[in-house]
Amino acid sequence: MTFKIVQYQLSFPATAGTDVFDITGRVREKVSESGIRNGQALAFVPGSTAALTTIEYERGAIQDLVDAIERIAPQSLNYRHDERWGDGNGYAHVRAALLGPSLTVPVVAGQLALGTWQQMVLVDFDNRPRQRRILIQISGDDHPVPKERTEQQGG
Numbered sequence: 001m002t003f004k005i006v007q008y009q010l011s012f013p014a015t016a017g018t019d020v021f022d023i024t025g026r027v028r029e030k031v032s033e034s035g036i037r038n039g040q041a042l043a044f045v046p047g048s049t050a051a052l053t054t055i056e057y058e059r060g061a062i063q064d065l066v067d068a069i070e071r072i073a074p075q076s077l078n079y080r081h082d083e084r085w086g087d088g089n090g091y092a093h094v095r096a097a098l099l100g101p102s103l104t105v106p107v108v109a110g111q112l113a114l115g116t117w118q119q120m121v122l123v124d125f126d127n128r129p130r131q132r133r134i135l136i137q138i139s140g141d142d143h144p145v146p147k148e149r150t151e152q153q154g155g
Contacts, residue, residue: 007135018069023043023120048101
């Protein structure tokens with residue numbers, strides 16, 4: 001059995017609003033490219049105004065997420081960060097902190113172990129356009145797990 005770690009970088013063009021990107025397909029491609037059969041895929045977004053999570057990526061659920069985040073950390077509030085730095089993105093820092101910068105998904109038999117309607121998403125909150133990077137680190141082994149080790153033992 002060979003344990004390895006493979007790293008990739010993805011990039012997405014964010015606007016000056018709340019953007020939600022489905023990154024699942026691109027992460028799946030990287031898992032396949034890595035040759036890792038069993039382990040995990042870690043996604044991390046450098047920066048403090050974007051986050052990663054999972055959701056069913058469909059228009060209604062995405063809008064519900066955006067609306068819920070606006071209710072939790074409204075853009076219209078006064079944020080102390082804005083008073084200090086004057087950049088007007090205090091809300092983006094709070095929103096990103098609530099969701100978090102990373103996401104780990106198991107890799108089983110060379111596939112992401114996501115639910116049927118579950119997608120990995122990047123959520124960018126910042127108030128200026130940018131190229132948003134995601135670092136992907138896939139780790140594990142490149143051999144199949146023997147069947148007897150994958151079944152739950154009774155007892």
